[in-house]
Each structure stands twice: as C-alpha cells, then as structure tokens.
Amino acid sequence: MATQMREHILGVASDLFSNRGINATSVDTIVAEAGIAKVTLYKYFKSKEQLILEYLRQYDEKLWQKLSSRTTGQEAPREKVMTLVNAVMDWIEDPEFKGFAFVKASVEFPQLENPVHQTSVEFAQTLRNTIAGIAAEAGIKNAETLALQLSMVIEGAAITENMQRDSGAVQHAKDLAKILIDTAK
Amino acid sequence: MNPLETPWFFRMVEGEARTPAERLLAVFHVAEKWIAAPGIREDLSEVYAKHSYGTQTCMQLRHFLSGLASSAGADKPDVLASHLVILLQGAIVEELRNPELHAMSEATKVAKAVIAQARPHIRRRNFALLSTGGLAASVLAGFIGWHLLAAFHQPAQVTNTVIIASNKAVLLPTGISPSEMEAVLTLHEQFERGICPAPHLVTLPPGQMTAYMNVINFRTPENPAADRENLKAFMAWFNKTQSTECYYAPKNGHTTVSWTKG
Numbered sequence: 206m207a208t209q210m211r212e213h214i215l216g217v218a219s220d221l222f223s224n225r226g227i228n229a230t231s232v233d234t235i236v237a238e239a240g241i242a243k244v245t246l247y248k249y250f251k252s253k254e255q256l257i258l259e260y261l262r263q264y265d266e267k268l269w270q271k272l273s274s275r276t277t278g279q280e281a282p283r284e285k286v287m288t289l290v291n292a293v294m295d296w297i298e299d300p301e302f303k304g305f306a307f308v309k310a311s312v313e314f315p316q317l318e319n320p321v322h323q324t325s326v327e328f329a330q331t332l333r334n335t336i337a338g339i340a341a342e343a344g345i346k347n348a349e350t351l352a353l354q355l356s357m358v359i360e361g362a363a364i365t366e367n368m369q370r371d372s373g374a375v376q377h378a379k380d381l382a383k384i385l386i387d388t389a390k
Numbered sequence: 391m392n393p394l395e396t397p398w399f400f401r402m403v404e405g406e407a408r409t410p411a412e413r414l415l416a417v418f419h420v421a422e423k424w425i426a427a428p429g430i431r432e433d434l435s436e437v438y439a440k441h442s443y444g445t446q447t448c449m450q451l452r453h454f455l456s457g458l459a460s461s462a463g464a465d466k467p468d469v470l471a472s473h474l475v476i477l478l479q480g481a482i483v484e485e486l487r488n489p490e491l492h493a494m495s496e497a498t499k500v501a502k503a504v505i506a507q508a509r510p511h512i513r514r515r516n517f518a519l520l521s522t523g524g525l526a527a528s529v530l531a532g533f534i535g536w537h538l539l540a541a542f543h544q545p546a547q548v549t550n551t552v553i554i555a556s557n558k559a560v561l562l563p564t565g566i567s568p569s570e571m572e573a574v575l576t577l578h579e580q581f582e583r584g585i586c587p588a589p590h591l592v593t594l595p596p597g598q599m600t601a602y603m604n605v606i607n608f609r610t611p612e613n614p615a616a617d618r619e620n621l622k623a624f625m626a627w628f629n630k631t632q633s634t635e636c637y638y639a640p641k642n643g644h645t646t647v648s649w650t651k652g
Contacts (some may be wrong), residue, residue: 311487315435326487353484354500357493361480365448365472377472384507385500 211249214239219260223303227257227313227321257310257321264306265328271296282343283386289339290355290382293332297363298375304367308360332356340389351389358382394421394478395450398568401575403454405608410461411505414474417455418501421478422494425485435486448475464508473504566605566618574605574621577628586636589628598624 217239221230232253236243250256275292276285296302307325314321337352345351362378393399399420406416425431452471459467481497581588591599601620604611611617 308483308487312435312438312483315432315486329487350496353491353493353496357480357484357497357500358476359480360483361476361478364479364483365476368448372472374472374476377469378476380469381473381476381504384504388503388507 218256222260258324261306261324285339286386293359294375294379297366345389354385398572400454410458414458414505418498470508571605578606
C-alpha cells in the first residue's frame with residue numbers, strides 16, 4: 206500500500222513535470238492532481254527536490270530499458286553505435302516524447318551546485334559514456350569525441366523535433382549521425 | 391526573441407567570413423564567441439528555462455543557412471541547413487550544461503566535416519585552394535613583417551587576403567546590446583547610401599567617434615561601458631539634430647514633395 210501510494214504520487218508528478226515544466230509545477234498542483242493531502246506527499250517525499258530527483262532517476266531507468274531492448278548483440282561493433290543512436294532517435298519521434306527530462310532539468314536549474322543540476326548532468330554523462338564505450342569497442346580512437354558529437358546531435362534533434370513535429374528532423378539527425386560515425390577514426 | 395534569429399546575428403556572420411561556405415562555418419564561430427561574452431550564458435540559461443525549450447522554430451536561421459548552403463554549392467541545401475540547425479541547438483544546450491566540454495568548438499569541427507560532405511564536387515578543388523591559400527597567407531605574413539610599406543603596393547587580391555586574415559581575429563564587441571548595434575549599423579548603411587547626411591567624424595567628441603568606428607568595424611572596444619555611453623550620446627545627438635535631414639526616396643519612384651499648411 207505504501208509503495209503504491211508513493212508510485213501514484215511519483216506518476217502524477219512526473220506527468221506534470223514533463224508536460225508543464227518542473228518549476229512551473231507547484232507542490233499544490235501535484236497534491237490537487239493526485240487527490241491527496243499535502244501531509245501525505247511529505248510523508249513519502251521529504252521535499253519537492255527529492256521528488257524531482259526521483260522523477261529523473263525513474264526516467265533514466267525507463268530510457269535505458271527501452272534502449273537495451275533494441276540492441277540484439279548480433280551487430281558489428283560500428284553498427285552497434287548506430288543502433289543505439291537510432292533507438293534514441295526513434296524514441297524522440299514517439300508522440301509520447303516530451304523532451305529529455307535531464308536536459309530540461311539542467312536548463313531549469315542552471316546553478317552548477319544544485320543537486321538537480323548535478324543529477325541531470327550525471328544522466329547525460331551516462332548516455333555519453335555508453336556511446337563512448339561502444340565506440341571504443343568498435344575500435345574508434347576518438348570515442349569520447351564521437352560520443353560528445355553524437356549526444357549533441359541527439360539533443361539538437363530532440364529540440365528541433367519538439368518544436369516542429371514531423372519536420373523530418375529525426376531523419377536528418379539520423380543521417381547526420383551516420384556521417385559522423387562513418388567518418389570517425 | 392531568439393538572438394540566433396536576428397539580423398544582428400546574420401550581420402555578424404557575414405562580417406566574419408566572405409564566401410558562403412566560410413559563412414556556414416562562421417555561424418558556429420559567432421555563436422561560440424557570443425556565448426562566451428560576459429553575461430550571455432546566464433541570460434541564455436534563463437531564456438531556455440523560461441520557455442522550457444521548444445518554442446523557437448528557427449525558421450529565419452534555417453532560411454539563412456539554406457541560402458548560404460545553396461550558394462556554397464551544396465547538393466541538398468535544405469538538408470544541410472537542417473543538419474546545421476540540429477547541431478547548433480544541441481551544441482548550445484550542451485555548452486550551457488557542461489561548459490568545460492567545449493561543445494561549441496567541437497560542433498564547429500563537426501560542422502566543417504558535414505559541410506565538406508555536403509559539397510562533394512567542390513571538396514577536392516577546395517582542398518587545393520585551401521593549401522595554396524594557406525601558403526600564400528604565410529608567405530604574405532612574412533612579407534608584410536619585413537616589408538611593411540611594400541605591402542601597400544600589392545594588387546587588390548592581396549589586400550583581400552589581409553582583410554580575411556584580420557576578420558578571423560574579430561571579437562564580439564561586448565557591452566553593447568544587439569539592438570543598439572543594429573541601430574548603429576542601420577544608420578551607417580543610411581550614410582553610405584546617401585539617405586542621411588554623414589556627420590564629420592572628426593568633429594564628434596573623440597570617444598563617440600571611437601565607439602562608432604568600433605561598431606561598424608566589429609572591433610572589440612577597450613572600454614565597453616564607455617563605448618555604450620558614447621554611442622547612446624551619439625545616437626541621441628543624431629536623432630535630435632540631424633535625423634530631420636534624412637531623405638527617404640518615395641517607394642513609387644516619384645519625387646514630389648507635398649506641402650502642408652502651417
């Protein structure tokens with residue numbers, strides 16, 4: 206029962222955060238949407254900040270579940286990089302996609318020392334490190350650089366796709382990523 | 391308003407490089423310098439946070455880029471423009487979040503590769519041009535160093551190289567807002583086209599003259615705060631005493647003057 210309530214609150218809050226923005230969502234709104242008392246919320250989450258951090262963690266988990274289901278492990282190493290990038294791109298194209306939670310969070314909390322900012326930077330790093338790891342396996346020397354380049358393309362695609370649905374941004378970004386991977390040494 | 395969409399930004403890009411292909415790349419140089427200018431990073435973070443992200447359609451920028459791409463001889467100008475917009479957006483977000491990764495300069499390198507990829511038939515020729523150009527520039531640099539005076543007698547092409555070389559060192563004048571700069575540049579254009587009477591620069595107070603010259607030459611002022619004050623004073627003086635002398639030719643080609651009583 207206790208975990209159910211916690212999940213319920215987190216679910217409602219996550220929807221609000223991703224639809225309206227984190228700063229624009231007050232605790233009062235969350236409480237009203239969830240149909241609970243404020244005391245109940247604070248029983249499960251010490252602060253709004255904890256709720257945000259939990260939201261980011263859950264988002265990250267979901268993202269990785271989605272991505273890891275896409276790779277079969279059969280591809281050639283260089284193709285693996287492309288598969289991962291394509292998986293992220295496909296997800297960006299999904300109508301459910303509302304922007305990367307960690308990108309939005311780091312932008313909404315620009316102070317470098319803020320825990321929310323730090324967590325979101327960490328998550329962005331995980332994505333970059335994973336790409337770098339696969340790229341290194343594929344024998345690409347500048348794996349770190351390629352990973353940074355690809356994550357920029359991914360984020361750019363997310364922004365462009367978000368502002369203009371069906372503009373073909375995702376396909377462009379996939380082509381761009383392919384150029385980068387093919388030309389990486 | 392997104393500064394990447396303003397005429398100011400496009401002007402800066404055009405001032406930074408001459409050929410369309412160089413200008414495509416200059417978009418990234420200018421954006422990088424602009425973000426590095428004092429206060430911009432903070433302002434930009436705020437803008438991105440307020441509008442979440444995703445309210446900026448970047449249509450003007452896309453249009454500008456695809457124009458450049460097609461003059462640069464890209465196979466698919468619109469596609470190249472899309473690629474560059476995606477790259478620029480991603481780079482800015484990454485730069486704001488992790489300044490120490492130098493995402494903007496990395497994006498510049500990527501852009502270079504992507505632009506080269508998009509102009510396959512020009513690539514080969516350009517490499518040759520670039521290497522001879524580089525050689526010529528280094529020879530020229532040495533030449534100017536030893537025979538400074540002799541350089542003035544070189545043909546026009548040489549002077550162009552000098553200008554391009556000096557343009558590379560152009561920095562964003564800080565302390566002056568884009569709109570103020572735009573106003574000065576517009577006025578300058580009106581002087582050049584003879585619409586408004588140009589004041590004799592030497593008769594202006596010396597600080598104002600310097601500030602004005604800094605803006606029209608895209609030079610970084612030594613003292614931005616003083617420049618801003620001087621520019622304000624200059625614009626105020628011009629608007630008060632000189633702007634009535636400006637003559638805008640009628641759009642329909644007629645030159646009749648209508649008189650009003652009183």
